[in-house]
Amino acid sequence: MIHPVQFIRSASDALQTLLYTHWKKYSQVVVMTDKNTSEHCLSHFRNTFVNRDFIHIPLPELTEENKKLRSIENIVAKLMYTQVDRNAAIVALGGGVVTDTVGFAASVYKRGIHLYLIPTTLLGMVDAALGGKTGVNFNGIKNQVGSFYFPREVIIDPGYLATLPRREWESGFAEMIKHGLIADYAYFEQLINRLAAGKMTDKLMEHIIRSVEIKMRIIQTDFREAGKRKILNFGHTVGHALETCALQSGTPLSHGYAVALGMAVETALSVEFAGLEKATSRKIIRRLLEVYPVPEGMDTAMTDCIMEAMKHDKKNSGGEPSLVLLQAPGMPVCNKKIPESEIREAINHTLFSV
Ligand SMILES: NC(=O)c1ccc[n+]([C@@H]2O[C@H](COP(=O)([O-])OP(=O)(O)OC[C@H]3O[C@@H](n4cnc5c(N)ncnc54)[C@H](O)[C@@H]3O)[C@@H](O)[C@H]2O)c1
Numbered sequence: 170m171i172h173p174v175q176f177i178r179s180a181s182d183a184l185q186t187l188l189y190t191h192w193k194k195y196s197q198v199v200v201m202t203d204k205n206t207s208e209h210c211l212s213h214f215r216n217t218f219v220n221r222d223f224i225h226i227p228l229p230e231l232t233e234e235n236k237k238l239r240s241i242e243n244i245v246a247k248l249m250y251t252q253v254d255r256n257a258a259i260v261a262l263g264g265g266v267v268t269d270t271v272g273f274a275a276s277v278y279k280r281g282i283h284l285y286l287i288p289t290t291l292l293g294m295v296d297a298a299l300g301g302k303t304g305v306n307f308n309g310i311k312n313q314v315g316s317f318y319f320p321r322e323v324i325i326d327p328g329y330l331a332t333l334p335r336r337e338w339e340s341g342f343a344e345m346i347k348h349g350l351i352a353d354y355a356y357f358e359q360l361i362n363r364l365a366a367g368k369m370t371d372k373l374m375e376h377i378i379r380s381v382e383i384k385m386r387i388i389q390t391d392f393r394e395a396g397k398r399k400i401l402n403f404g405h406t407v408g409h410a411l412e413t414c415a416l417q418s419g420t421p422l423s424h425g426y427a428v429a430l431g432m433a434v435e436t437a438l439s440v441e442f443a444g445l446e447k448a449t450s451r452k453i454i455r456r457l458l459e460v461y462p463v464p465e466g467m468d469t470a471m472t473d474c475i476m477e478a479m480k481h482d483k484k485n486s487g488g489e490p491s492l493v494l495l496q497a498p499g500m501p502v503c504n505k506k507i508p509e510s511e512i513r514e515a516i517n518h519t520l521f522s523v
């Protein structure tokens with residue numbers, strides 16, 4: 170069963186009624202936040218759900234670095250200490266780190282208790298909170314332990330984005346741009362134009378809804394990532410490797426920024442290996458790099474690291490990098506095995522102009 174996604178445009182939305190009815194059936198409602206969402210999002214939550222009793226459990230230590238099994242133990246201990254029972258509901262109020270970690274804890278606490286996700290980052294709204302995947306990192310490898318666990322609802326309220334730092338906006342936007350490239354080219358162009366004009370908030374709700382529709386449609390056809398869901402990994406094979414290397418070199422890139430650069434490289438490879446028209450490929454790359462320029466100081470010295478990091482990608486099969494490429498805009502193809510030398514050349518040429 171795929172979970173319903175609800176959108177809130179204002180606190181007076183009809184959804185309120187729905188949630189109030191739900192809320193009554195629970196013995197307790199427990200809201201969990203990280204440090205930033207305690208500070209920036211909890212008051213908005215209180216204002217939205219006036220007169221509702223809830224227990225707040227802050228998780229100030231929860232960050233990507235601590236997205237580990239240790240945090241699950243910590244959450245379980247706090248839930249037990251607060252005597253949260255099986256008929257309670259948990260609300261994860263935060264970005265992808267909170268929804269992934271708290272979601273995983275909710276899926277195992279007393280063998281699973283009801284979960285509501287309220288993403289507070291753009292990336293959370295259009296990506297992390299959708300699709301029922303929860304999890305934590307293990308031994309430094311991302312999302313190695315987790316579960317498929319659907320929340321009762323995902324509640325999307327762009328009001329939370331008012332305090333989101335620019336870097337996080339750019340990160341979320343890159344995933345939306347990816348949705349455009351794999352499913353709706355006109356949407357890609359709209360997003361790039363908005364970003365280039367510095368107007369990320371124009372038609373924001375419309376764009377969030379479009380991205381949710383695209384991701385949900387893909388998930389519905391392939392819930393356990395046996396095939397079609399893989400197209401959501403477009404830009405991620407090269408992107409993840411870049412993210413790792415940028416972090417190691419002391420100039421970290423946001424996930425989305427790295428994915429945007431990854432999409433540029435994978436679009437370049439699409440000409441030879443998926444039949445994408447050269448002119449189209451050039452145009453996509455130019456537009457991507459216009460809004461996500463290669464950061465100063467990043468050059469070919471990073472290519473070796475990127476190639477090495479790609480070898481450890483969990484999306485590989487049989488040790489070879491496996492990429493999603495574009496046959497045409499909106500027409501991705503999966504599982505493309507590309508010789509390493511070609512990937513290396515595409516990185517150097519596309520990102521570093523050599
Ligand atoms: N489950 C999935 O299918 C899925 C998909 C994509 C990503 N993810 C996971 O999501 C995580 C990334 O999520 P993210 O990009 O949302 O990062 P994040 O959760 O780390 O949030 C980014 C930063 O913004 C802060 N923040 C959150 N909301 C805020 C707000 N409204 N105002 C001010 N600050 C706010 C957070 O505290 C954090 O410092 C990764 O761990 C990734 O693995 C999961």
Ligand SMILES: [Zn+2]
Nearest residue numbers: 344405424428
């Ligand atoms: Zn991503």
